[in-house]
Amino acid sequence: MKEKEIIDKSLKRKHKLESKEVKVFYDDFMAIKGIDMKIRANKITAFIGPSGCGKSTFLRLFNRMNDYVEGFRMEGEILIDGENIYKKKVNVEQLRKQVGMVFQKPNPFPKSIYENVAYGLKIQGIKDKAYLKDKVEDSLKQVGLWNEVKEDINKSALALSGGQQQRLCIARALAVEPSIILMDEPTSALDPISTAKIEELIYELKEKYTIVIVTHNMQQAGRISDYTAFFYMGELIEYDKSKKLFTNPEKQQTENYITGRFG
Amino acid sequence: MNNIKKNRIFDQLFKFWGIACTFLGLVLLIIFIGSIFIDGIQRIDWDFITNLPSRKAERAGIYTALMGSVWILLLTTIIALPIGIAAAIYLEEYAKESKLASLLEVNISNLAGVPSIIYGLLGLEVFVRILQMGASVLAGSFTLALLILPIVIVSTREALKAVPKSIRDASFAMGASKWQTISKQLLPASFGGILTGIILALSRAVGETAPLIVIGALAYVPFAPASPMDEFSVLPIQIFNWISRPQHGFEVNAAAAIIILLLITFIMNSIAVYFRNRWQKRLK
Numbered sequence: 001m002k003e004k005e006i007i008d009k010s011l012k013r014k015h016k017l018e019s020k021e022v023k024v025f026y027d028d029f030m031a032i033k034g035i036d037m038k039i040r041a042n043k044i045t046a047f048i049g050p051s052g053c054g055k056s057t058f059l060r061l062f063n064r065m066n067d068y069v070e071g072f073r074m075e076g077e078i079l080i081d082g083e084n085i086y087k088k089k090v091n092v093e094q095l096r097k098q099v100g101m102v103f104q105k106p107n108p109f110p111k112s113i114y115e116n117v118a119y120g121l122k123i124q125g126i127k128d129k130a131y132l133k134d135k136v137e138d139s140l141k142q143v144g145l146w147n148e149v150k151e152d153i154n155k156s157a158l159a160l161s162g163g164q165q166q167r168l169c170i171a172r173a174l175a176v177e178p179s180i181i182l183m184d185e186p187t188s189a190l191d192p193i194s195t196a197k198i199e200e201l202i203y204e205l206k207e208k209y210t211i212v213i214v215t216h217n218m219q220q221a222g223r224i225s226d227y228t229a230f231f232y233m234g235e236l237i238e239y240d241k242s243k244k245l246f247t248n249p250e251k252q253q254t255e256n257y258i259t260g261r262f263g
Numbered sequence: 264m265n266n267i268k269k270n271r272i273f274d275q276l277f278k279f280w281g282i283a284c285t286f287l288g289l290v291l292l293i294i295f296i297g298s299i300f301i302d303g304i305q306r307i308d309w310d311f312i313t314n315l316p317s318r319k320a321e322r323a324g325i326y327t328a329l330m331g332s333v334w335i336l337l338l339t340t341i342i343a344l345p346i347g348i349a350a351a352i353y354l355e356e357y358a359k360e361s362k363l364a365s366l367l368e369v370n371i372s373n374l375a376g377v378p379s380i381i382y383g384l385l386g387l388e389v390f391v392r393i394l395q396m397g398a399s400v401l402a403g404s405f406t407l408a409l410l411i412l413p414i415v416i417v418s419t420r421e422a423l424k425a426v427p428k429s430i431r432d433a434s435f436a437m438g439a440s441k442w443q444t445i446s447k448q449l450l451p452a453s454f455g456g457i458l459t460g461i462i463l464a465l466s467r468a469v470g471e472t473a474p475l476i477v478i479g480a481l482a483y484v485p486f487a488p489a490s491p492m493d494e495f496s497v498l499p500i501q502i503f504n505w506i507s508r509p510q511h512g513f514e515v516n517a518a519a520a521i522i523i524l525l526l527i528t529f530i531m532n533s534i535a536v537y538f539r540n541r542w543q544k545r546l547k
Contacts, residue, residue, distance in 0.1 A: 065436060070360060093440055107430065109452075
């Protein structure tokens with residue numbers, strides 16, 4: 001019953017992600033200037049702010065994708081369910097199975113649709129064909145792609161449209177059953193109709209997942225997110241319920257940005 | 264005269280200059296291949312390919328040299344492939360920005376420019392004498408493998424570099440380790456490019472003469488090699504040998520052997536192009 005206890009405990013915890021005094025440097029340049037933030041479980045949190053404000057860098061801290069960037073250095077702590085993920089003994093591969101990511105440009109592997117979705121499971125060493133097939137079907141159904149592609153499951157993923165590719169990438173992330181999904185401007189390369197579909201999907205996903213989304217589109221942040229954080233020059237300026245932040249922001253800078261006066 | 268007119272004339276002039284340059288090389292090649300064909304084609308029959316060497320031009324065949332070339336090609340591939348690809352993966356994916364890597368990089372580019380006869384001398388000292396392989400197929404293959412390693416490494420690196428960064432990101436973000444990303448994404452995605460580079464490198468190896476002469480490949484070998492430790496000859500050496508004979512019959516033989524050698528390189532290059540196109544299509 002230990003498992004159940006752990007699950008209960010994590011359900012009771014209100015905050016899924018937490019950053020403590022986080023500073024990020026690229027060589028001498030300070031990209032994040034000390035951010036304290038708590039992100040709620042099973043909610044959608046949007047990061048907004050002008051280009052270069054550090055929101056993408058901050059997002060990528062949660063699955064340690066910045067580790068590959070040259071000159072990257074970090075101070076402070078990032079906690080997931082209370083565990084510091086930058087501790088030495090943390091298994092980064094294991095972490096990334098728990099924290100899925102969707103990128104700005106759809107980036108399916110140059111393989112079949114099936115292989116794309118099954119990839120995360122296969123690299124964990126799962127070989128059971130029937131299980132993989134079920135899981136692939138499940139994941140594709142979750143993103144509403146199954147009916148569109150069930151005949152072409154073995155065809156190249158690159159033949160899909162941009163919007164379908166992005167949904168495939170979300171299905172790929174869901175297949176390994178993460179609890180957190182990070183999205184880095186997932187709709188900025190898509191047309192309005194595909195964007196609407198993805199937004200709808202994200203909204204549905206929040207029941208099961210904690211979602212953090214970086215977006216340049218303020219309407220989008222307002223439409224789908226529960227909480228919004230406004231970043232500027234590597235600092236967290238304001239962080240509140242989206243409704244509050246977009247209608248009645250506390251800070252002048254936030255208001256200037258969301259009303260389009262700069263940025 | 265206004266500028267638009269001037270530009271247009273320059274455009275036209277450059278176009279014709281370009282066409283002339285393109286055709287110059289092509290025409291010379293066609294003349295060369297044509298004259299070889301006229302000289303040699305009547306000599307090519309099954310006997311010519313399966314006969315052992317002989318003092319009589321009309322009875323001499325290329326069997327031993329052809330088999331020597333095949334042996335050399337196979338062994339060179341087996342030696343150069345894993346080493347070259349592994350080195351390229353290390354340089355491209357692991358060592359990327361270190362000082363050691365840039366030092367290695369400069370040296371590899373330099374090695375690609377070293378004259379092949381120098382490789383022959385290296386092979387003679389290291390493989391033939393120190394490692395006591397003798398003037399064997401194995402020594403020749405190691406020497407040629409060294410010769411084409413820089414080409415294999417450079418072309419493999421280019422192929423790996425051509426894989427978009429987004430694929431790496433996606434794989435890492437799914438929780439793949441570095442080796443899983445390399446073996447399951449990068450290598451399959453760059454396979455076409457790697458293969459093309461290898462085949463082009465091998466088609467260079469099959470035409471190499473100088474380094475093999477230096478390590479002691481013989482112009483006259485009575486039998487085809489049966490093991491990697493046997494003596495051997497290869498097609499270019501056979502051609503070189505025949506051309507240097509006074510009798511006209513051997514000249515014809517040389518022309519015929521050249522046709523065979525060209526055919527082999529041509530087929531190899533076609534295979535390279537075929538695979539490249541197939542892979543490009545698969546990626547789309």
